[in-house]
Structure formats: structure tokens, C-alpha cells
Amino acid sequence: MSLQSPVAAYAGTPWRLPKALRETALGYAYVLPAFAILLGFHFLPIFYAFYISLFNWRIRQGPFVGLENYQSAVSNPEFWESLKVTFYYALGVIPAHLVLSFLIAYALFQQIRGRGLYRVLYFLPYMTATVAAALVWRWIFHSQYGILNLALDKIAIGPQEWLLEPRGVVELVLGALGVAAPEWAAGPSLALLSVIIFTVWHGLGFGVVIMLAGLSNISGEVYDAARVDGAEGWALMRHITLPLLSPTLFFLVIVSTIGAFQSFNSIYIMTDPDHGGPLGTTRNATMYIFQNFFEYTRLGYASAVAFVLFVIVLALTIFQMRVLGPRVHYQ
Amino acid sequence: MLFPFYWMVVTAFKDLEEASAFPPTLWPSEWHPENFLTAWGMAPFGRYFVNTILVAGLQTTAVLLTSALAAYALARIDFKGKNLVFVAFLATLMIPFEVTLVPNFVILKTLQWYNTYLALIVPWGTSVFAIFLLRQFFLSIPKDLYDAAEIDGCSRFQFLWRIALPLSTPALVTIALLSFLGGWNALLWPLIVTGSAEMRLLQVGLSAFQSEARVQYHLWMAAATFTTAPVIVAYFFAQRHFIQSVSGSGLKG
Amino acid sequence: MASVTLQGVTKAFGKVTAVEEVSLDVQDKEFLVLVGPSGCGKTTILRLIAGLETPTAGDIQIGQRRVNELSPKDRDVAMVFQSYALYPHMSVHDNIGFGLKMRHVPRPEIDRRVGEAAELLDILPLLKRKPRELSGGERQRVALARAVVREPQVFLMDEPLSNLDAKLRVQTRAELVKLQRRLQATVIYVTHDQMEAMTMADRIALLRNGRLQQVDTPQRVYDAPTNLFVAGFTGSPGMNFLRGRVLAEGESIVLDAGILHLPLVGDLARVAAGAVGREVVVGVRPEEIRDAGSAPPGPRWGSFRARVDLVEPLGSEKLLHLIAQGQSLVARVDPRMPAAPGDELAFVVDPLQINLYDAETEQALG
Ligand SMILES: Nc1ncnc2c1ncn2[C@@H]1O[C@H](COP(=O)(O)OP(=O)(O)OP(=O)(O)O)[C@@H](O)[C@H]1O
Ligand SMILES: [Mg+2]
Numbered sequence: 001m002s003l004q005s006p007v008a009a010y011a012g013t014p015w016r017l018p019k020a021l022r023e024t025a026l027g028y029a030y031v032l033p034a035f036a037i038l039l040g041f042h043f044l045p046i047f048y049a050f051y052i053s054l055f056n057w058r059i060r061q062g063p064f065v066g067l068e069n070y071q072s073a074v075s076n077p078e079f080w081e082s083l084k085v086t087f088y089y090a091l092g093v094i095p096a097h098l099v100l101s102f103l104i105a106y107a108l109f110q111q112i113r114g115r116g117l118y119r120v121l122y123f124l125p126y127m128t129a130t131v132a133a134a135l136v137w138r139w140i141f142h143s144q145y146g147i148l149n150l151a152l153d154k155i156a157i158g159p160q161e162w163l164l165e166p167r168g169v170v171e172l173v174l175g176a177l178g179v180a181a182p183e184w185a186a187g188p189s190l191a192l193l194s195v196i197i198f199t200v201w202h203g204l205g206f207g208v209v210i211m212l213a214g215l216s217n218i219s220g221e222v223y224d225a226a227r228v229d230g231a232e233g234w235a236l237m238r239h240i241t242l243p244l245l246s247p248t249l250f251f252l253v254i255v256s257t258i259g260a261f262q263s264f265n266s267i268y269i270m271t272d273p274d275h276g277g278p279l280g281t282t283r284n285a286t287m288y289i290f291q292n293f294f295e296y297t298r299l300g301y302a303s304a305v306a307f308v309l310f311v312i313v314l315a316l317t318i319f320q321m322r323v324l325g326p327r328v329h330y331q
Numbered sequence: 332m333l334f335p336f337y338w339m340v341v342t343a344f345k346d347l348e349e350a351s352a353f354p355p356t357l358w359p360s361e362w363h364p365e366n367f368l369t370a371w372g373m374a375p376f377g378r379y380f381v382n383t384i385l386v387a388g389l390q391t392t393a394v395l396l397t398s399a400l401a402a403y404a405l406a407r408i409d410f411k412g413k414n415l416v417f418v419a420f421l422a423t424l425m426i427p428f429e430v431t432l433v434p435n436f437v438i439l440k441t442l443q444w445y446n447t448y449l450a451l452i453v454p455w456g457t458s459v460f461a462i463f464l465l466r467q468f469f470l471s472i473p474k475d476l477y478d479a480a481e482i483d484g485c486s487r488f489q490f491l492w493r494i495a496l497p498l499s500t501p502a503l504v505t506i507a508l509l510s511f512l513g514g515w516n517a518l519l520w521p522l523i524v525t526g527s528a529e530m531r532l533l534q535v536g537l538s539a540f541q542s543e544a545r546v547q548y549h550l551w552m553a554a555a556t557f558t559t560a561p562v563i564v565a566y567f568f569a570q571r572h573f574i575q576s577v578s579g580s581g582l583k584g
Numbered sequence: 585m586a587s588v589t590l591q592g593v594t595k596a597f598g599k600v601t602a603v604e605e606v607s608l609d610v611q612d613k614e615f616l617v618l619v620g621p622s623g624c625g626k627t628t629i630l631r632l633i634a635g636l637e638t639p640t641a642g643d644i645q646i647g648q649r650r651v652n653e654l655s656p657k658d659r660d661v662a663m664v665f666q667s668y669a670l671y672p673h674m675s676v677h678d679n680i681g682f683g684l685k686m687r688h689v690p691r692p693e694i695d696r697r698v699g700e701a702a703e704l705l706d707i708l709p710l711l712k713r714k715p716r717e718l719s720g721g722e723r724q725r726v727a728l729a730r731a732v733v734r735e736p737q738v739f740l741m742d743e744p745l746s747n748l749d750a751k752l753r754v755q756t757r758a759e760l761v762k763l764q765r766r767l768q769a770t771v772i773y774v775t776h777d778q779m780e781a782m783t784m785a786d787r788i789a790l791l792r793n794g795r796l797q798q799v800d801t802p803q804r805v806y807d808a809p810t811n812l813f814v815a816g817f818t819g820s821p822g823m824n825f826l827r828g829r830v831l832a833e834g835e836s837i838v839l840d841a842g843i844l845h846l847p848l849v850g851d852l853a854r855v856a857a858g859a860v861g862r863e864v865v866v867g868v869r870p871e872e873i874r875d876a877g878s879a880p881p882g883p884r885w886g887s888f889r890a891r892v893d894l895v896e897p898l899g900s901e902k903l904l905h906l907i908a909q910g911q912s913l914v915a916r917v918d919p920r921m922p923a924a925p926g927d928e929l930a931f932v933v934d935p936l937q938i939n940l941y942d943a944e945t946e947q948a949l950g
Binding site: 020023024025026027028030031033034035037038040041042043045046048049051052120121122123124125127128129130131132133135136137139140142144145146147150153201204258261262264265268269285286289290293294299302303306307309310313314317 | 332333336338339396401404408413419420423424435436437438453454456457462487519522534537538541551554559566567
Binding site: 473475476478479480481482483484485489494497498 | 631634635636655656657661662663665666667668669670671672673682683686687730734
């Protein structure tokens with residue numbers, strides 16, 4: 001209006017940064033704390049690990065040795081053995097984890113009543129500290145006093161050494177049938193299998209709850225429509241349940257792979273950490289790194305092994321995403 | 332599924348002789364509640380508990396703060412490079428813990444944080460999973476609600492504090508529970524960055540107790556019982572929120 | 585209360601231009617209704633006025649003050665969202681009072697004003713409940729109360745009645761108008777519903793693809809749509825369109841639209857005189873196609889015969905879908921008129937009640 005001075009017209013609008021810039025500044029300010037921690041303690045250390053691995057690094061930084069640490073890792077059978085244990089472990093845990101949690105979740109899903117309670121109970125092991133739980137299982141698996149051997153006694157299988165048994169499971173089974181297994185086909189040691197059984201038990205609840213969530217996200221109408229279209233039983237499972245559950249399965253595969261590759265607590269508690277379990281048959285890569293780092297203070301060497309492991313896990317994850325990713329049906 | 336829990340508690344009440352009898356008994360013939368006191372007295376468990384509650388508590392607080400802020404920015408603020416930041420966050424999920432073990436140890440030594448609470452807390456002061464979960468929750472809050480609040484005069488921070496967070500209670504409870512659990516259950520990291528017994532956390536202490544108590548299995552079980560009990564109690568209180576948010580965590584894709 | 589002025593306001597989202605060059609003057613205490621097809625930019629205009637979006641170009645004034653740079657908080661507007669956007673974790677009382685709390689209004693005053701607003705909207709007994717414990721209509725009134733309690737300069741409402749059932753909608757419609765009168769409020773109201781637009785508006789603003797088509801009183805918009813789009817959009821069913829040509833026959837100007845041959849009179853004749861020889865589109869509202877039997881035609885009325893294709897009885901009236909020389913038409917007639925599919929009937933049209941549009945520009949002649 002005519003009475004309004006130019007100054008008054010601007011009185012309500014203090015000077016500000018342009019909106020887009022203000023938003024950007026605000027956005028970064030909000031992500032900064034989390035970002036700093038992740039960057040400083042999770043992201044940059046990868047590069048630092050590589051740097052350390054190029055030195056003969058004991059307690060302090062030593063002379064630069066180039067790729068020598070990698071060379072000595074590759075030529076060390078213990079290193080290969082630890083990778084083998086890691087893979088056996090992953091191959092033992094992941095499929096069992098997926099299949100069992102799917103079956104349990106599916107069974108729970110069919111029956112409405114008590115579902116809540118079962119969820120709570122299945123989740124309980126996951127809530128329990130690995131150390132305490134592993135301690136209990138070590139006791140259950142105990143070769144002399146363990147309750148497991150008592151139970152086996154009842155079904156006419158002789159008592160086993162379990163966590164102390166370095167012999168491969170294939171070797172043991174064939175041996176019981178009177179066949180000698182060739183060395184390469186011995187399979188993971190019974191000790192490792194015991195740890196695998198424990199791990200599956202411990203993590204099952206997580207898988208069940210996630211799968212149940214995935215199952216309940218599938219709308220009942222889709223099932224009804226498929227039934228009207230004539231699908232039932234296995235066809236329903238194959239064409240409706242599994243495809244629609246695939247995002248959940250995919251998530252679980254990725255998560256449990258990463259988890260399996262960094263398993264430590266259970267092995268550390270259940271088997272003798274100083275010797276990598278019976279004859280080193282439960283010394284997985286993490287344990288191997290830990291030993292070289294913590295007991296032999298070979299930081300450079302440990303970093304080299306860790307870096308190799310990192311590359312393997314990365315490649316594996318990317319491989320899974322490439323191969324499985326496109327088969328996932330998002331709704 | 333639950334047998335190991337039963338077995339743990341039952342064995343904790345037996346005496347050594349009964350515990351190591353073969354065949355084992357399914358029910359203690361004599362109850363020995365004093366096992367708990369014995370086990371408790373054999374190692375500074377009180378100290379372990381205090382350390383662990385302190386570390387896990389502060390860690391949880393830090394995780395809630397940092398992840399709420401980050402998740403909010405990722406869900407509701409339009410800033411340049413947002414997608415890149417989000418991808419970078421998710422990418423850290425693929426880094427196996429072992430790789431960062433040695434370098435972080437060296438870094439902490441340099442910072443002179445070795446054997447301090449800082450070393451136990453700071454590196455775990457945020458969580459990508461928490462950020463992801465909260466972001467999903469925040470995204471599910473209708474945009475209209477945000478606009479309505481803006482017209483009502485809410486600043487961004489007020490919206491986060493008064494509206495977004497209260498509406499995300501299940502996620503917050505879940506995150507709190509999981510990160511407290513993470514702190515409570517940690518073994519490898521505290522094993523490496525602490526040296527003295529008075530800095531030990533519970534799981535390190537428990538694992539040391541295993542060798543200290545030698546073959547007194549009933550005492551193992553007693554110690555395992557009293558170290559798990561608090562978490563299980565907490566879980567039973569939080570489980571309603573917990574299951575709800577895991578179930579609704581947007582794993583739909 | 586205050587007026588709202590948009591001057592050449594444009595809003596682009598990347599490549600999409602949601603609002604283009606809109607200039608609009610909303611008077612103080614006016615009830616302006618924004619209508620237009622889905623995606624035409626109605627919500628965007630409200631959000632621009634509220635300050636939830638920044639215009640790409642142009643100025644927005646509220647009460648003579650330029651508000652382009654002002655945040656929503658400082659614009660003193662209240663908005664009722666289509667989804668209501670109630671805060672799910674707060675009680676009805678806290679929902680209504682939240683805006684006051686954010687402005688540091690003292691507690692007792694908040695309580696008093698929330699009480700007043702609740703009384704006005706008849707939701708006093710609901711104050712303690714949470715939004716999920718309310719019915720759709722109750723929620724909608726809470727959303728209104730949340731706006732009312734602020735006593736803002738301008739109310740912005742985005743299809744606030746669209747989630748209600750038909751009966752409640754009619755009822756609330758009337759209440760809203762009364763409320764606006766009582767509060768002496770400036771209201772900008774978006775709706776899809778023609779009835780709402782006609783009954784509630786002081787003026788209607790019609791949008792298409794982000795451009796303003798016509799701003800006028802409901803009656804004027806209905807009677808004299810400025811272009812074919814507005815003509816087709818208003819009314820239900822919409823206007824009938826026939827292609828034709830303006831001819832000069834001696835002294836008089838005549839419209840030849842195939843089935844319909846009409847001498848033009850009055851204003852229309854004057855307007856059409858400039859378009860002799862040109863292609864035009866004739867618009868006839870369904871109620872202006874009358875049954876020749878019951879309505880004695882005036883002297884210069886045109887007539888035509890058509891076959892009834894379909895009859896839609898609506899109770900108070902009847903819609904006849906007609907076919908005349910391959911041309912489809914809809915007539916709105918008395919429900920008692922005897923008509924069955926297949927009948928050949930005669931109809932008449934008053935030349936004063938038609939609209940003419942240039943076939944090329946689609947604008948009203950004149
Ligand atoms: N944030 C945005 N980003 C990109 N395009 C948008 C955005 N908001 C609106 N648009 C586009 O702008 C146009 C107008 O949208 P607007 O929401 O204003 O329509 P509307 O008239 O309210 O429609 P409806 O009646 O369906 O609610 C649409 O084409 C829409 O796709
Ligand atoms: Mg809209």
C-alpha cells in the first residue's frame with residue numbers, strides 16, 4: 001500500500017541462505033555424527049588395514065615389506081585351512097538356517113493362536129549372549145558328562161567326542177559303515193559341526209521372526225486369487241509364497257552370509273582358542289586373524305589376511321546381489 | 332529349542348558331583364542356590380556388571396541420537412548427495428568386522444584410548460541397521476502430517492522430536508534393545524581394547540571365568556544364568572514393540 | 585482476515601510445470617473454490633500459498649504483504665488436508681492445540697481456545713480421544729477445528745470433504761459455509777465435486793494444466809463458460825457440443841449446425857456477426873434441450889427430431905441419450921415425460937440459451 005515503506009515491506013523477511021543450500025547444510029549437519037563414526041571407525045580403517053598389511057608391523061610400525069605378508073599367507077597351509085573352515089561353517093550354517101527358519105515360520109503362520117508366544121520363545125536364544133549360550137552348549141556337548149551323549153546312548157549311537165573330535169563328519173559316518181573316506185572328502189570336523197549346530201540354534205529365532213514378517217506381508221487376497229485360479233499345495237508355495245517371500249529370503253541370505261564370515265564368539269568359547277579347536281579344525285578366518293594379531297602380535301600379517309577376507313566377502317556379497325538380486329520379486 | 336535354558340538353570344542348582352554324574356539327572360536331587368554366590372564371589376562380577384551397564388547404556392544412547400538424526404535427514408530433508416550418503420551407509424554393512432579390528436586397535440592406541448570406556452563406546456556409537464529401520468519408519472509418516480506441522484509452526488527439529496520420534500516408538504525400542512544387547516554381548520572388541528580386569532565387560536569376564544573356574548560346570552551354569560537373566564527380563568518387557576517393528580520393518584522391499 | 589493475491593505465479597517440478605502464470609485475486613472474506621481435473625495443479629496452488637512450496641516465478645501476497653520468502657509458520661494460514669493429517673499419537677485436544685503451543689500461547693489460553701473451537705465444531709466430547717478412535721466425519725471436524733483454533737488470516741482447504749459419505753458431505757458442506765460466514769474468513773477451497781463448488785463458492789476458479797481458465801461466480805461460470813474446456817467441465821452431464829457454421833441470410837445471422845437450424849438473436853447475433861462464414865461449436869446445456877410436446881416453443885426456437893437411445897431416470901429428472909443424424913446428445917427432461925428407447929421424438933432449443941465457441945481457438949465468441 002502507499003503508506004508502506006520499502007523497509008517495512010522487507011521487515012518480515014530476514015536475510016537467509018537460499019533454500020536449497022540451507023537444506024543441504026541442514027542435511028549434512030544431521031547425518032554428520034553417524035557419518036563421522038562410520039567413516040572413522042568402519043570405512044577408512046579398510047584402507048588403513050591395507051596400509052598396515054604392507055609393513056612388518058609388530059607392536060609398532062616396522063619396515064615396509066610390500067606384499068610379503070600376502071605371500072606368506074598364501075604359502076601358509078594354516079591360512080588355507082582357516083578359509084576352508086570358514087567356508088564349511090558358512091555352508092553348514094546358512095542353508096540350515098534358511099530352511100529351518102522357513103519351515104518353522106511357515107508352520108507358525110498356519111496356526112493363528114499362540115503365534116505371538118512362539119515368536120517370543122523362538123527369539124529367546126537370539127537374545128541370549130553368545131558367550132553364555134555357548135557355555136551351556138559346551139556343557140551339553142561335553143564328551144564325558146554331556147546330556148547329548150546320554151540321549152545318543154538311548155538310540156544306539158555310541159557316545160561321540162563332539163567338540164573334541166577333529167575327524168571329519170563324512171569320515172566318521174563312512175567309518176561307522178566300515179568304509180574309509182579319502183582325506184579330501186573328510187568334511188568338516190565333528191567339532192565344527194557341533195559349533196554349526198549351536199549357531200543355527202542361536203540364530204534361528206531371528207530368521208523365524210523375519211520370515212514370519214515376510215509371510216504376513218503377503219496379502220490374503222493374493223492367495224485367494226491364486227486358489228480361485230486353481231493353485232494349491234506345492235503350486236501355491238512355488239508360485240505365490242516363495243516369489244513373494246523372495247525379498248525376505250534375499251535379505252536373510254545376505255545378512256547371514258556376512259554374519260557367518262565374521263563368526264567368532266561361539267568358536268572362541270566352545271573350542272580351545274589357543275589351538276584352533278581339535279587339530280585346528282575349528283580355526284576359522286576370524287580366529288586365525290585374532291590369533292596372529294592378539295597372541296603373536298603380527299599386526300601386518302593379520303591385516304593382510306583380514307584384507308583378503310574382506311575382498312572375499314565383498315566379492316561374495318556382490319555375487320549374491322548380482323545372481324540373486326534379479327530373481328527377487330518386489331511387490 | 333528351549334531345552335538349553337532349562338539345562339542351564341537346572342545344572343546351576345546342582346552340586347559338582349551331581350552335575351558331573353553320568354548319566355546326568357534331569358532334576359537336581361538337592362538344590363544348591365549358594366552356587367550363585369560362589370560363582371559371583373570367584374570373579375569381580377559386580378564390576379563387570381557396572382562396566383557393562385555403563386558401556387551398553389551410553390552406547391545405546393549414542394546410537395539412538397546419531398541414528399535418529401541421520402535417518403531423519405535421509406527420510407525428510409532434501410539435500411544434495413543424499414543418495415550417495417545413503418548408499419555409503421549401507422555399504423558399511425558389507426565390511427566384515429575383522430578387517431577393521433587391527434587398524435582400529437592401532438588408531439585407538441594412537442588416540443590413547445586403549446583400556447578406556449571411550450574405546451568401548453565411541454566406535455559403536457551408531458548403527459546402520461538403526462538408521463535403516465528408523466528411515467523406513469520416518470518414510471511411512473505421511474507427508475501431509477509433516478506439512479501440517481510446518482504450518483502449525485514446527486521447526487524440523489521439533490517435528491523430529493515431537494512427532495516423528497513418538498510415532499516411531501516400536502523402532503526406537505527395538506533399536507535400544509538391540510544395541511544394548513550388542514553392548515551386553517560384545518566379546519571380541521572389548522577383549523582387544525581392554526587390558527586390565529577392572530575394565531572387563533561381562534562377556535569377557537564370563538569367558539575368563541570359564542578358565543578360572545576350571546571344570547566346575549555347575550558354577551559355569553550359575554554364572555551363565557545370572558549374566559543372561561537381565562537381558563531376558565528386558566526382552567520380555569520390550570518384546571511387544573520389538574516383534575511389531577521387526578515385523579513391520581519394511582522388508583517388503 | 586486478509587486478501588490473497590497471486591501474480592504470475594509459476595511452479596515447475598523439474599520438467600513438469602504444475603502451475604503456470606497464474607494471477608488470481610482472492611478478496612478478503614471471500615470463499616473461493618478451485619476446481620479442475622486431477623493433476624491440474626490445485627493442491628500445488630494451495631501449497632504455494634501456504635509456503636510449503638516456493639514459486640519458480642511470480643509473487644504471492646497475503647494481506648498486501650509479499651510472502652514469497654516467508655516460512656509457513658510466519659504466513660498465518662491454516663490448511664485442512666485431504667488426508668486430515670492428524671497427529672496419530674496426540675489426543676484430539678493436543679492435535680487442535682498443537683499450532684498454538686508451537687507459537688508459545690500460554691496453556692490456559694490454549695485450553696480455552698481449543699474448547700471454543702471444539703464447541704463450534706461439536707466435538708467437545710471427543711477431546712480426550714486419539715484420532716484412530718474417531719469416525720471419518722469426526723476426524724474431518726477435528727482437522728477443521730485445528731485450523732479454526734488458529735484464527736488465521738486465510739484458510740486453505742484441500743478436498744476436506746472427499747472422504748465423507750454422500751449424506752455427511754451435504755450436511756458438512758452447509759456447516760462449512762455457515763462457519764465461514766461466522767468467522768468472516770477468507771477461504772480457498774479445493775474440490776472435485778461440482779455440487780460443492782456451485783453451492784459453496786462466492787467465486788469459482790477453474791484450472792487446467794496449471795493454467796487459470798476462468799474466475800467468476802458459480803452462475804456465470806455455468807451460464808457463460810469462457811471456453812470449450814470450461815463448458816465441458818461444468819455441469820453434469822456436461823454441455824452438448826455440435827459443430828456448425830455461422831451464415832448471413834439477408835438481414836439475419838443464422839446458425840447452421842446440421843440437425844439444428846437457428847436464427848441468432850440479441851447479444852449472440854451481435855457477437856456472431858463478426859464470425860460469419862466461420863466454423864463454430866455450439867454448446868447446449870442438457871436442460872435446454874426441451875420436449876417439444878410439453879414446452880410450447882417461442883417464435884424463433886429451433887427444433888429437431890431425435891431417436892431415444894437410452895433413458896436414465898434420476899428421480900427428480902430424467903436423462904435421455906439421443907441420436908440425431910449420427911450425432912449423440914443428452915437431454916435433461918421432466919421425469920414424467922413419456923420416452924422409451926427407440927422412440928422418435930421432437931425437441932426444441934431456445935436460441936437465447938446457447939453458447940458459441942470458435943472451433944479453432946475454442947474460445948467463446950465475442
Ligand atoms: N513434488 C512434486 N514433484 C513433481 N511433480 C509434482 C509434485 N507435486 C505435484 N506434481 C505434479 O504437478 C501437477 C499438479 O499436481 P497437483 O497435486 O497440484 O494436482 P491436483 O490438481 O491437486 O490434482 P488432484 O485433483 O488429483 O489432487 C501434477 O502433474 C503432479 O504430477
Ligand atoms: Mg490435489
